Amino acid sequence: MKIIAAVAVLLAQTQTVPLSEVIDVRLHNVDVIVTDAKGNHVPGLRIEDFELLENGTPQEITNFAEYSDSASAVSSSSEPPTPGLQPLTPQPRKFVLFIDEMNLHPTTRAKFAGSVGEMFNRALRDGDEAMVVRPAEAEKLALEFTSDRAAIRAAIAKAMQASVFRANSPKETEDRLFEREIEGSGGSALQVARRYATRAERRVAQRLANLRAVVAALAESPGRKIIVMVTESIPAQPGREFFIRLPSRLEAATFDAPADHLRADYLDLSPVITEIARIASSKGITIYCLQPEYARLSAPGSVETKHDRPGYGGYDTLRVFDQLDNSEQTMKALTETTGGKWFRGDTRVDDAFRQVTLDVQSYYSLAYHGVGAVDEPRKLAVRVKNHPELHVRTRGEVIRKSPRRELSDRVVASLLYPPSHNALGIAARVSGTDLDVLVPIGNLTFTQDRGVHRASFTVHYAIFGERTDFVSGVEPEQVVEIPDAKWESARLQPWTHTLHFNVRKGPHRLAVGVLDSTSQEWGIDAVTLSR
Secondary structure, eight states: OOOEOOOHHEEEEOEEEEGGEEEEEEEEEEEEEEEESSSOOOOOOGGEEEEEEEEEEEEOEEEEEETTTOOOEEEEEOOOTTTTTTOOOOOOOEEEEEHHHHHHHOHHHHHHHHHHHHHHHOOTTTTEEEEEEOTSSSEEEEEEEEOHHHHHHHHHHHHTTTOOOOOTTTHHHHHHHHHHHTTTOTHHHHHOOOHHHHHOOOOOHHHHHHHHHHHHHHHHHHEEEEEEOOOOOOOOSGGGGGGOOOOOGGGGGGGGGGGGSSSSOOOHHHHHHHHHHHHHHHHHEEEEEEEOOOSSSSTTTTOOSOOTTTOOOOOOHHHHHHHHHHHHHHHHHHHHHHHHHHSSSGGGGHHHHHHHHHHHHEEEEEEEEEEEEETTOOEEEEEETTTTEEOOOEEEEOOOOOHHHHHHHHHTTTTSSSSOOOOTTTTEEEEEEEEEEEEEEGGGEEEEEEEEEEEEEEEEEEEESSSSEEEEEEEEOOOEEEEGGGGHTTTTSEEEEEEEEEOSSSSSEEEEEEETTOOEEEEEEEEOOOO
């Protein structure tokens, strides 16, 4: 349900009011998990037990429901209960397993497969669907959305088969080659650290690009939406650990000054992670994170804390802790903003999937009429009155995005999924390293003024490849002006807008979208570029 204020209707007709001044009034649905001090879900609460705040201001809860797989959903609103009120039927749910490239012990792999299978056996209802995404593989989608439990188990088993320990995985390669090069670096430790920070940054940026695409594609689906991201390493500042806590016996090979590692030699991806979490939160997507195993301290079966043993080739223990802290920053941002939880260690695998099962089986749904400007994030907080001992998890923000921001998200989603909408009939054509975007002139909305037909549109793009960092953006607004005398012939032709990409060798996926500035209609196309 959505009510758009009159100013928004006027904007769609005349485009005389800036997008930033549009006021959105819509019914926001907020799923809420309530647990006690032991983590047990708390049933039986009523609408009057909850307090909901937007940007610190209490809001009237207009709709309320308690969902439980063990009992019918109980619903009400802020009005007196209606006699004979029927229980609400939960909408179908979608689950996404985002399984990164990992090195897992056989016991961990078996535990993982068993826990996921048990989760779907218990949580999957009629109409629910699951998808398996493996971002490190050439085919990103290991399994499209399905309710076939056997197909889900087969896709998970295949992912676990690929997660055996091997020395040439990206994470293992980064760490082991760094150790080898730093031993013989002489006075070039800073250069070695920079090189490996760049490798780590590329790996993590691609994973986040895939995660953002999944979030964007899932955003428009109704009902509850769950993403479980399973990873060995997803640092917020890739490569940071390579600049600090070098082995003590290599002091002579470290940096020129103590502040050398603060020279922005590694990239802070926190803003990217925050944006992904915001997109998910605004669309009611809950993210859970699991790090089943993480950087080993040394060779299997041993733990080393010093680098003074001849021939030592293991990891520095303190650097491992830095790596864990780095990934923890990412997992906290994704889960705390969206109302999920994160887990670490092979002993927490069962706990992670049990938590997801409980959260989708027992929760409350609140709704309120939020008011705010377009593209303005608004903080959410939900409390249980007079029960400070109870813990509440829910999404942390709501936002009504402008058509431009919505299209940018959809374009990113098209990097993974075939474009589903192209009302403008646009087409993307690869020409060398350029991408020509063909926009049928007759499909744009023109105004006529002083002998000229005039229309305008924005071009949105996204690209990533196996060796290329994810890039997305929006071109400045394009204006098409056609004299009245040439209108009839020109309206049958395409308008060409060219984008130039300077990319590394290898296959790349490019997606492009066009938004008509007047009608707000849009279209998306995607192509593969091979070099």
